Structure formats: C-alpha cells, structure tokens
Amino acid sequence: MSAPTAPAPADERRAVDAVRALDGPAVLPPARPARATVLFVVLGVLLLVLVVLSAGVGQLDIPPAQVVGSVLHHVGLDVGPAPENVNGDAVLWAIRFPRVTMAVLVGAALATGGALMQGVFGNPLAEPGVIGVSAGAAVAACATIVFGLSTLGPWTTATAAFVGGLVTTLLVYVLARSNGRTEVVTLVLTGIAVNAVCGAAIAFFTFLADQQAREQIVFWQLGSLNGTRWPYVGIVAPFVVVGIAVAVVLAPRLDLLSLGERAARHVGVDVERLRLVAIVAIALLTAAAVAFCGIIAFVGLVVPHLVRMVVGPGHRVLVPASALGGAVLLLAADLAARTAVAYADLPIGMLTALVGGPFFFWLLRRTRRTAGGWA
Amino acid sequence: MSATVLLARGVGHTIDGHTILDGVDLEVRAGEVLALVGPNGAGKSTLLGVLAGDVAPTSGTLTWMSALPPVPGHAADVDPLGQELLAAEPLASLPVAELARRRAVLLQEQSLSFPFRVVDVVRMGRAPWARAGVPGAQEPEDDDTIVARALLTADVLHLAERRFPTLSGGEKARTAFARVLAQTPRLLLLDEPTAALDIRHQEHVLAQASARARAGDAVVVVLHDLSLAAAWADRVVVLERGRVAGGGAPGDVLTSALLSRVYDHPVQTLRHPDTGELLVLPVRGRSAQGGASSTAAHTHLTEGTPA
Numbered sequence: 001m002s003a004p005t006a007p008a009p010a011d012e013r014r015a016v017d018a019v020r021a022l023d024g025p026a027v028l029p030p031a032r033p034a035r036a037t038v039l040f041v042v043l044g045v046l047l048l049v050l051v052v053l054s055a056g057v058g059q060l061d062i063p064p065a066q067v068v069g070s071v072l073h074h075v076g077l078d079v080g081p082a083p084e085n086v087n088g089d090a091v092l093w094a095i096r097f098p099r100v101t102m103a104v105l106v107g108a109a110l111a112t113g114g115a116l117m118q119g120v121f122g123n124p125l126a127e128p129g130v131i132g133v134s135a136g137a138a139v140a141a142c143a144t145i146v147f148g149l150s151t152l153g154p155w156t157t158a159t160a161a162f163v164g165g166l167v168t169t170l171l172v173y174v175l176a177r178s179n180g181r182t183e184v185v186t187l188v189l190t191g192i193a194v195n196a197v198c199g200a201a202i203a204f205f206t207f208l209a210d211q212q213a214r215e216q217i218v219f220w221q222l223g224s225l226n227g228t229r230w231p232y233v234g235i236v237a238p239f240v241v242v243g244i245a246v247a248v249v250l251a252p253r254l255d256l257l258s259l260g261e262r263a264a265r266h267v268g269v270d271v272e273r274l275r276l277v278a279i280v281a282i283a284l285l286t287a288a289a290v291a292f293c294g295i296i297a298f299v300g301l302v303v304p305h306l307v308r309m310v311v312g313p314g315h316r317v318l319v320p321a322s323a324l325g326g327a328v329l330l331l332a333a334d335l336a337a338r339t340a341v342a343y344a345d346l347p348i349g350m351l352t353a354l355v356g357g358p359f360f361f362w363l364l365r366r367t368r369r370t371a372g373g374w375a
Numbered sequence: 376m377s378a379t380v381l382l383a384r385g386v387g388h389t390i391d392g393h394t395i396l397d398g399v400d401l402e403v404r405a406g407e408v409l410a411l412v413g414p415n416g417a418g419k420s421t422l423l424g425v426l427a428g429d430v431a432p433t434s435g436t437l438t439w440m441s442a443l444p445p446v447p448g449h450a451a452d453v454d455p456l457g458q459e460l461l462a463a464e465p466l467a468s469l470p471v472a473e474l475a476r477r478r479a480v481l482l483q484e485q486s487l488s489f490p491f492r493v494v495d496v497v498r499m500g501r502a503p504w505a506r507a508g509v510p511g512a513q514e515p516e517d518d519d520t521i522v523a524r525a526l527l528t529a530d531v532l533h534l535a536e537r538r539f540p541t542l543s544g545g546e547k548a549r550t551a552f553a554r555v556l557a558q559t560p561r562l563l564l565l566d567e568p569t570a571a572l573d574i575r576h577q578e579h580v581l582a583q584a585s586a587r588a589r590a591g592d593a594v595v596v597v598l599h600d601l602s603l604a605a606a607w608a609d610r611v612v613v614l615e616r617g618r619v620a621g622g623g624a625p626g627d628v629l630t631s632a633l634l635s636r637v638y639d640h641p642v643q644t645l646r647h648p649d650t651g652e653l654l655v656l657p658v659r660g661r662s663a664q665g666g667a668s669s670t671a672a673h674t675h676l677t678e679g680t681p682a
C-alpha cells in the first residue's frame with residue numbers, strides 16, 4: 001500500500017510549525033505557585049505569635065514580652081524582661097510550654113496525616129478517622145488504661161495506640177483490597193464497619209473500667225491537652241518528626257498517584273509500596289496525636305482543604321503547609337478552649353468538631369461550586 | 376527492516392477460566408505505527424495492558440529488545456567498538472521506574488483525584504526522569520522545554536493554566552496525550568486516543584503519533600475507527616476472540632472478507648476515488664444483502680436498522 005497521503009489541515013501545519021519554532025527555553029507557569037512562599041511566611045509568623053500569646057494566657061497572665069524574655073534567658077541570652085511574678089518562670093516551663101509544644105506537635109501530626117491519607121486514597125474526604133486508625137488506636141490505648149498495663153513504662157499507651165492504629169489500618173487495607181487494588185468506596189465502607197466495631201470495644205472498656213479509669217477514658221475520648229508534661233512531649237515528638245519526614249519524602253509521588261493507580265505505575269510509581277509506607281506513616285502520626293490527647297476530630301480533614309484552596313493540590317507544598325497549618329489551628333483551638341469560659345478547660349476535641357463541622361460543610365459547598373467538584 | 380522493541384511470543388491470558396488472549400505473537404518495531412483493531416471483547420486493551428507490563432500474562436513471554444538507536448546522552452548502549460549492544464530483557468524483570476523511562480501509556484479514561492492545572496499534569500510525565508543520576512535525565516530548563524513542546528504538540532498549550540476537572544472530555548484526552556509525549560518514551564502505547572476527539576484532533580493526534588514513529592519511536596495504538604487505522608498505521612493486527620486473525624500492511628489485512636467475519640457484520644472496503652485512500656465502511660440497510668459474507672441472520676439484523 002502506498003504511504004498515507006492524508007491532507008494535513010492548515011491548523012495542524014500551524015501547530016507543527018509552532019513546535020519547530022519552539023527552540024529557546026520555554027516559559028511555563030511555575031510548578032510552585034508564588035502564593036506558597038507567602039503562605040509559609042504567614043503561617044510561620046502566626047505560629048510564633050500564637051506560641052508566645054498562648055504561653056502567656058491563663059490564670060496567671062504573663063505579658064508576651066516576658067514570655068519571650070524567659071525563653072531567651074533559658075537559652076543563655078540575657079535579653080528582655082524576665083517574668084515579674086515569682087511563679088511565672090515555673091508556670092511557663094512546667095505547665096504552659098509543654099502544653100503549647102504538644103498542641104503544635106499534635107496539630108501538625110493530625111493535619112499531615114490527613115493530607116497523606118487523602119493523597120494515598122485519592123479521595124479528598126479520606127481521613128485517619130474515616131478508615132479506622134483513630135478508633136483502632138483508641139481501643140488499644142483504652143485497653144492499657146483499663147487493665148493498668150505499664151509494660152513499657154510511660155511509652156505503653158503511646159505504643160499501644162500506634163500498634164492498634166497500624167493493625168486496624170492494615171486490616172482495613174487488606175479487607176478492602178481485591179485483585180491487588182483498593183477501591184476507595186470499598187475502603188471507606190470497610191472503615192465504617194471497623195469504626196463501628198471499635199466503638200463497641202471502647203464502650204465495653206468504659207463499662208468494664210473502674211471509676212478512675214472510666215473518667216480517664218471519657219476525658220480522653222473528648223480530646224484534651226490538659227495536663228501535658230514534658231515526658232509526654234518527649235514521647236510524641238519522635239513519632240511526629242518521623243511521620244512528617246516520611247510524608248515530605250512521599251509528597252512528589254502522591255502527585256503522580258492522583259492520576260490513578262495504573263497511570264501512576266506508568267510514570268514509575270511503585271503503588272503498593274507507596275501505600276504501605278504511607279499507611280505506616282499515617283499510623284505513626286495518628287498514634288502520636290491520639291496517645292495522650294485523645295480524639296481531636298476534623299483537623300486532618302479541613303487543614304489540607306484550606307491549604308489546597310490557597311495554593312492548589314500539589315503535595316510538595318501541601319504536606320509541609322498542612323503541618324504548619326495544623327499546628328497553628330490546634331494552638332488557636334487550645335487557646336480558645338482555655339479562655340472561652342472562665343476557670344474552665346473545655347475539651348478541645350469537642351471544640352474543633354463543633355466549630356469545624358459546619359465550617360467543613362461550607363467548604364464542601366464552596367469548593368464544589370468553584371472547582372467543579374472533585375470527581 | 377526496523378529494530379524490534381518489544382517481542383510477544385505465545386501470549387495467553389485467562390481470567391476466571393475465560394480466555395481473553397490466546398497464543399498472541401506480536402512484534403513491536405521502532406519507527407512504526409502498529410494498530411490493534413478488532414471487535415469489543417477481542418482482547419485489544421488486555422493486550423495493550425500486557426505490552427505495558429500492567430497485566431502479567433498467564434502464558435507466553437514478553438521481551439524488551441534494547442537494540443535501539445542510542446538515546447541521546449545514553450552512551451552506555453554502545454560498546455567501545457561502536458557496535459550496538461543487543462540486550463534482551465524479560466518485561467517482568469524491569470523495575471517500574473525503568474519501564475516508565477521506556478514506554479508511556481495513554482489510557483482510555485482519564486481521571487485525576489485533585490484539581491491540578493493542565494501544565495502540572497503534563498509535568499508529571501517528566502517524573503520518571505526526575506531522579507538525579509538517571510541516564511538521559513534533563514536539566515530543569517530542558518524539562519520545561521519538553522513539557523512546552525508536548526503541550527503544543529497535543530494542542531493544549533492554551534489550556535496550560537486551566538484546572539483539569541474543568542476541561543471537556545476531548546481536552547482531557549489531549550492533556551493526557553501531552554503527558555505521554557512529555558515522558559519521551561521509546562514506545563508509546565495508546566488505547567483509543569481518538570475516542571473523545573473531534574475530527575480535526577483525531578487527525579492531529581494520529582499525525583503526531585505518526586511523527587513520533589518517523590522520529591524512530593515505536594507506537595502501538597488501539598483503534599475502533601478502521602478508516603483511521605487504514606490511514607495512519609504502518610501495520611495492522613486484527614484480533615478476534617483473543618487470537619490474531621491477521622496482520623500486515625493495512626491494504627493487505629483490512630479486507631471485506633476478513634473484517635466481515637471478524638466483526639460479524641458485513642463490512643465494505645473501497646478506495647477513495649480521488650486520493651486512493653483505503654476506506655472501511657459498514658454495509659447498511661438494504662445493501663447489506665450484497666455484503667461480502669452476510670448470512671441470513673445478518674441480513675435480518677441489518678434490514679431492521681434504518682438505512
């Protein structure tokens with residue numbers, strides 16, 4: 001057969017000519033939006049301001065300048081005013097700073113876990129709570145409280161939360177898989193079933209527990225940063241740091257995963273390995289958040305959404321910005337929990353859910369309108 | 376004769392006892408557009424999946440032949456004497472990342488979990504080359520030039536800043552095509568690239584695929600439109616119930632007799648009176664009685680459809 005002699009349409013020839021004409025370096029929209037830098041700066045400044053403010057507020061008010069002064073004195077710089085109150089320094093370092101640090105760590109862990117989970121399952125509605133990590137971690141942590149387990153000393157509850165979260169996540173993952181792939185709908189539905197069973201287990205433990213343990217479980221389920229001590233912070237911090245580091249490393253591959261599993265493999269992503277590593281990281285982050293502070297809902301769902309609305313869905317920016325944003329949000333929520341009602345420390349989990357639920361609903365409707373939905 | 380890129384021997388695939396592919400021999404060659412045609416369920420997409428390395432066949436072998444013209448900046452393919460090294464590697468032995476630098480796949484359906492911009496989606500095609508130390512890896516400026524060229528070639532440069540979910544079906548398909556081009560593969564596997572496209576972009580996309588072949592790449596394309604296959608393919612393979620029913624130059628393979636049997640519907644082939652191009656048409660209505668191999672059942676069926 002003779003070579004095809006299809007007539008090249010004028011438009012096509014123009015396109016081909018244009019391709020040839022493109023010889024110099026191309027100017028394309030930058031991969032990283034300019035707004036990302038602004039976001040990081042704004043979040044960083046907000047974080048610093050909130051840390052200082054939050055540390056100063058309480059039954060014993062310490063002005064921001066004295067908070068900063070105390071920190072500077074502790075690192076050996078003789079600059080700024082020391083707290084005027086005789087107990088000021090002690091209050092700051094024994095009570096306020098551990099709590100503030102914990103808020104930063106837990107907020108960052110929750111938001112990063114949410115961003116990671118949404119990326120891995122390609123579903124903007126996925127959240128550690130949704131697939132059962134929080135509930136699984138809760139069951140294991142409750143068990144240590146009820147049975148008074150302390151095999152690993154202060155690490156017992158945190159480790160149990162991690163193991164519980166990991167086992168639950170893997171269980172959901174295995175149950176939801178068929179033919180080597182995971183349907184998002186199946187996964188979420190399996191998560192609901194697992195959540196129900198875990199809820200029953202927690203209820204059983206609550207029934208079983210003596211009065212002191214029951215109180216502990218109930219408060220812990222409400223979520224609170226009250227009573228945070230440095231040793232707790234020391235246990236949570238490594239979990240959070242490792243979890244966030246893994247999330248940052250995985251971020252570029254999460255972008256590719258949004259093409260779908262098959263297409264992601266076509267551009268060189270080992271999808272199964274990526275998911276496994278991500279699931280372990282999610283379990284780490286959730287366990288870190290849940291272990292001492294209980295279930296604090298909604299942070300992992302809304303922070304990544306807010307970040308996406310500002311800088312778009314690229315995970316290279318989304319993951320670290322979510323970590324910062326989560327820290328800022330939880331710090332602000334904790335400040336509100338401590339100051340909204342005089343002489344009362346509201347459960348922070350209740351507060352975030354109360355404010356976050358309607359806000360999230362509004363977000364959903366808005367995003368659907370402006371971005372044409374997510375499907 | 377051009378060099379073989381990918382060789383399939385006796386490939387068979389069964390799912391739950393159903394034979395999808397059966398003893399398929401296929402040679403994918405550099406510098407050639409190979410069209411896979413056949414009726415629904417003939418196994419075209421499965422075969423493409425097998426060639427892509429997505430589906431492990433239940434029988435048969437797949438071998439990558441690396442006797443290609445040396446990739447720019449990839450001197451390792453040539454030994455000190457200047458001879459091309461012949462390397463035959465089983466497809467299954469290649470890591471996912473290495474495979475991504477050799478072949479790109481355009482799927483029938485385009486999905487995206489998050490509302491990335493078109494330019495971001497096309498940039499994803501550069502991911503296999505992103506890691507430092509990869510032979511043939513480009514500088515970032517080069518990456519952008521490749522991406523811009525791909526955007527232009529697929530005619531989506533003007534959509535670069537648009538969010539993917541806001542595009543029409545055809546624009547999404549062209550964006551995915553641009554991503555495939557940006558991957559700069561030696562083998563392009565395209566599953567119905569023209570299905571969602573208007574007539575101008577059908578021609579445009581296949582012309583670009585053909586241009587890739589002229590430049591030395593190998594192209595395998597699944598097509599439903601037989602006239603398009605006749606116009607743009609160098610070689611056509613007809614699949615029938617998982618087997619190869621015919622293969623060769625379009626003029627030799629796309630005959631009324633073979634197509635009428637394979638598609639179970641009378642099909643007519645003719646030459647365009649002016650250009651001499653091969654045209655493939657289904658026989659419709661009353662003229663079906665004159666069709667090449669229409670049985671009584673076919674006649675009954677086609678008489679029922681409005682002419």
